[in-house]
Amino acid sequence: MKQIPVNPNTFLQNGELVIILIKSKQPERKEKKPHFLSLRWILLATYVVVGIVPLLLIASTILHSVQDYFIEERKKELLSEANVISGQITSHDYMFNKDDRDSLEETMLEMSHQNDFRVLVLDSSCLVVYDTGYSEVGKTVFISEVIEALGNKDIARVQEDGVVYAAVSISGSNNSRVGVVLVSDDLSDISVTVSNIAKKGNLLLAGLAIIVIIIMIIMSQIFTEPIKKLIKVIQKMSEGHFEQRVQVHSQIHNEMVDLALACNQMADQLEKVESTRQQFVSNVSHELKTPLSSIKVLSESILLQEDVPKEMYVEFLHDINSEVDRMAAIINDLLTLVKLDQKEVPLNFKELDLNEMLEGIIKRLLPLAKEKNIHIRYEKVKDITATVDEMKLTLAVANLVDNAIKYTPEGGEVEMKLDADHQNVFISVADTGIGIPDDEVARVFERFYRVDKTRDRETGGTGLGLSITHSTIMMHNGSIKVYSKEDEGTTILVRIPIRQNVS
Numbered sequence: 001m002k003q004i005p006v007n008p009n010t011f012l013q014n015g016e017l018v019i020i021l022i023k024s025k026q027p028e029r030k031e032k033k034p035h036f037l038s039l040r041w042i043l044l045a046t047y048v049v050v051g052i053v054p055l056l057l058i059a060s061t062i063l064h065s066v067q068d069y070f071i072e073e074r075k076k077e078l079l080s081e082a083n084v085i086s087g088q089i090t091s092h093d094y095m096f097n098k099d100d101r102d103s104l105e106e107t108m109l110e111m112s113h114q115n116d117f118r119v120l121v122l123d124s125s126c127l128v129v130y131d132t133g134y135s136e137v138g139k140t141v142f143i144s145e146v147i148e149a150l151g152n153k154d155i156a157r158v159q160e161d162g163v164v165y166a167a168v169s170i171s172g173s174n175n176s177r178v179g180v181v182l183v184s185d186d187l188s189d190i191s192v193t194v195s196n197i198a199k200k201g202n203l204l205l206a207g208l209a210i211i212v213i214i215i216m217i218i219m220s221q222i223f224t225e226p227i228k229k230l231i232k233v234i235q236k237m238s239e240g241h242f243e244q245r246v247q248v249h250s251q252i253h254n255e256m257v258d259l260a261l262a263c264n265q266m267a268d269q270l271e272k273v274e275s276t277r278q279q280f281v282s283n284v285s286h287e288l289k290t291p292l293s294s295i296k297v298l299s300e301s302i303l304l305q306e307d308v309p310k311e312m313y314v315e316f317l318h319d320i321n322s323e324v325d326r327m328a329a330i331i332n333d334l335l336t337l338v339k340l341d342q343k344e345v346p347l348n349f350k351e352l353d354l355n356e357m358l359e360g361i362i363k364r365l366l367p368l369a370k371e372k373n374i375h376i377r378y379e380k381v382k383d384i385t386a387t388v389d390e391m392k393l394t395l396a397v398a399n400l401v402d403n404a405i406k407y408t409p410e411g412g413e414v415e416m417k418l419d420a421d422h423q424n425v426f427i428s429v430a431d432t433g434i435g436i437p438d439d440e441v442a443r444v445f446e447r448f449y450r451v452d453k454t455r456d457r458e459t460g461g462t463g464l465g466l467s468i469t470h471s472t473i474m475m476h477n478g479s480i481k482v483y484s485k486e487d488e489g490t491t492i493l494v495r496i497p498i499r500q501n502v503s
Contacts, residue, residue: 006204016058043223047216052209063198070190071164075156078117078166082183083154085111085119086168093179095123095170105130117185121170122146124178141182149180162187226256230263242271266441291323347389347475348501354384354425359417361398365405372410381419387500388476396472397427399465400492404431407490424478425498430491436484444482445470476500 085108089095094104108119112132121130126146128136148155149167156166172178229246236244240296245267246260298316302308307490362376369376404414412432419426436444445466473480 020301041220043220046215047220048213049104051212051216052151055100055205055208055212063194063201066197067190067194070193071158071187074185074187074190075158075164075166077115078164078183078185079156079168080116081117081168082168082181085121085183086181089121089179089181090171094121095129095172108132108358117183120182120184122180122182124150126150126180129179132448141291146180149182150177152177158187162191167231210461223256226260230260233263233267237267237270242267242274270499277468292328294323295320347392347500349387349389351385352388352390352393354386354388354418354427355380357394358397358416358427361394361401362416365398365401369405369414372405372408372412374403374405374408374410375413377413377415379415379417381417384418384420384425384495384498386420386425390470392472393476393496396469397429397471397494400429400494403465404433404490406427407431414428420498423498424495427494427496428491430489432489435486435488435490436482437486441482442485445480 032381043249045294090109092104094101108121108130109132111117119130119132120128120136120141122128122141126140126142128139128141131137143165145155145157145167149169152169154166154168156164158164163184163186165182167183168181169177172180184280226246228392233244233246245264248257248260248264302313302316358378358380362378366376401414401416408414408431414432415428415430416429417426419428470480473496475495476496477500478494480495481493482490483493484490
């Protein structure tokens with residue numbers, strides 16, 4: 001029995017030979033963009049069309065103009081010679097007096113040889129009387145130039161065969177037309193001259209075209225190279241390398257430099273956003289980890305002890321409940337910030353009495369102030385009605401007043417003031433609290449940022465209240481400013497438009 005060589009893809013199944021063919025997977029190839037579609041080649045093609053095609057058109061126009069000029073000059077020359085001959089024929093009465101005919105014919109023959117043209121003399125019946133070429137004598141020549149000349153019109157015209165004819169009438173007695181002088185010449189010499197000029201012009205044009213193309217290649221390279229570098233930087237940034245920057249060497253601000261600077265500014269912002277995101281995630285993890293750790297410690301303390309008295313259970317459960325409330329507050333504030341960050345979330349604008357809103361906020365927070373013996377003073381300059389989102393603005397202002405109470409020592413004072421001009425509403429909240437250092441005032445609206453973390457733990461804040469307030473005021477197209485002096489107090493001024501552009 002003949003053996004069949006078996007390879008890893010050959011099997012015997014139920015006595016039958018089975019061959020399995022495995023198709024190797026080819027690596028995917030990226031579809032390459034055709035070179036002629038790149039910006040560089042488009043610019044190069046545009047430069048060629050704009051730079052070389054006009055040169056070709058100009059060269060062609062100049063060449064035709066030169067040729068036309070030579071032909072017109074030749075026509076004028078032939079007409080002048082024909083007029084000279086016509087005058088001599090008239091003065092010697094060549095058509096009727098045969099005495100001086102021989103000498104006059106010699107003169108015409110000499111002129112013909114000297115200037116390399118042909119002269120025919122025709123009578124009034126278009127019969128050739130004399131021909132310097134001797135081949136047309138005795139023949140009748142009916143051409144348009146002769147007919148027009150007999151009508152007392154000097155004419156010079158180029159025929160399709162490249163021969164120019166100049167016809168001038170011969171005057172007789174009583175100003176009659178007794179004949180025609182017809183001078184003809186071949187324009188081949190003009191064609192040769194124009195052809196030589198065209199050859200030299202084409203060489204010059206070819207050299208100029210090569211120079212133009214080289215310059216255009218260099219210019220397209222100059223224009224597209226910064227764009228290529230910019231694309232590489234953007235691609236790196238899309239992969240998460242936000243430290244990438246476009247190198248700007250030119251001190252002159254043009255569109256490419258401005259584009260590079262804008263890209264670098266975008267990279268700065270992305271790097272800042274990424275840093276903020278990482279810090280935010282770290283802060284959230286830290287804020288949630290603290291109460292979770294407390295809950296774990298409290299629960300393990302109960303589980304690991306035997307015969308724990310009921311009072312300890314109650315105390316520990318109260319502590320656990322407080323930590324759960326703290327986690328819930330952090331999560332609720334985070335959800336509020338997420339909603340405020342979503343630009344598409346609509347605001348429910350409506351006309352609202354701001355005096356009534358502020359009085360309601362004071363009424364709700366008054367018990368908290370009384371616990372610390374803090375006096376809340378409210379100054380209302382005028383009754384003000386504005387277009388606002390009541391729920392969001394109430395939360396924002398309440399956060400400001402709540403912070404003022406928390407960070408003001410016992411026996412202190414919190415002052416609220418409401419004022420307006422013809423365009424904007426101004427709400428200020430001032431306290432006599434611990435204040436904020438000058439170098440940290442600009443950071444108070446950052447999420448989870450605390451001036452004094454230990455003290456904030458004691459007050460139970462999440463570090464998100466001012467971030468919520470800032471986002472809310474921005475959504476109202478307003479502004480918020482902080483004025484503070486350490487150990488003296490803080491004043492926060494809010495400005496929002498009285499009327500919102502509600503579409």
